[in-house]
Amino acid sequence: MKRLWILVWMLAGLALASSPAYPENAFGVGYVYPTAAVADLNLVLPFAPLGMDTGLDLELRYPRAGMSATAKMLVLPSLAVGGQFMAVGLYTELRYAYDDPNHRFGGYVGGNFSWDLPPLGPVEGVLSGQLGLGYYPKGSLWSSFVGYGLGVRLYYDPVALELATNDRDLFRASLLYLW
Numbered sequence: 001m002k003r004l005w006i007l008v009w010m011l012a013g014l015a016l017a018s019s020p021a022y023p024e025n026a027f028g029v030g031y032v033y034p035t036a037a038v039a040d041l042n043l044v045l046p047f048a049p050l051g052m053d054t055g056l057d058l059e060l061r062y063p064r065a066g067m068s069a070t071a072k073m074l075v076l077p078s079l080a081v082g083g084q085f086m087a088v089g090l091y092t093e094l095r096y097a098y099d100d101p102n103h104r105f106g107g108y109v110g111g112n113f114s115w116d117l118p119p120l121g122p123v124e125g126v127l128s129g130q131l132g133l134g135y136y137p138k139g140s141l142w143s144s145f146v147g148y149g150l151g152v153r154l155y156y157d158p159v160a161l162e163l164a165t166n167d168r169d170l171f172r173a174s175l176l177y178l179w
Contacts, residue, residue, distance in 0.1 A: 019162070020114040020128045020153060021089035022074050023055020026160070030174030036064045040174060053077070066097035072112065086115045093147065095136050095168075106136030108147035117152075124155045143167065 023044040030038045038061050045054040057070040076088040094107040110132025117125035132147040151164030155178075162174040 019057055019070075019151070020126050021072065021087040021112045022077065022114060023053050023072060024178060026176045026178045028160075028162070028174045028176030030162070030172060032061065032169045033171040036061050038062075038172070038174065040176065042176075049073075061097075064097070064099065066095070068093060068095040070094075081115065084116045084118065086113060088113050091130060091132065093132065093134075104137050106134060106144075108132035108134035108136065110134075110147065122156060126153050126155075127151075128153065138167065 019040075019042060024042055025044055026040070026042040028040045030040070032038050038059060041058045043056050043058075045056055048054060053074040055072050055074075057068075057072070059068045059070075061067065070091055070093040072089050072091040074087060074089045076086075079086045079088065089112050090110070091112050092107065092109045095105065097104045110130060112128065112130035114126050114128045117127055119125075128149075128151050130147070130149045133145060134147060135144055136147065138144050147167050149164060149166035151162055151166075151172075153160050153162045153176075158178050160176040160178060162172070162176060164172040164174075166172070
């Protein structure tokens, strides 16, 4: 168990932006390194095809203008892994950015997971990751085809702190209000 906690805190120390695989209602603001503010809106959608929960995550960035929309579907809601629960889903993401004088547009399709961490008193947490294929111009051709994210969310009802990294951001920290 000690080794598991060492791994979890090491990943958190590396700045674990991946929202959980399961949909939830939340609004938040945060900081993306280097020098950008971000606003997030996560919504549970009112339809569930074949009984699978669906959600939509929207993100706006300033002053590096950009936005993204991520639709997700929860496929396997409660797998047991090492005594903790894991959820597995699918996602599709569309991105747009304006970097003077370039406009960039692209998207990814892939899978995501969320693994519940053991509670720390009143604080609960989840480790989330995603990996997708698609195209979004990011410099090298290889990095443009792969989208990824890894994050940790710590919940202290009704707020959450998210620390994350992904293919666009070296570090991301957000404070979210859940309802």
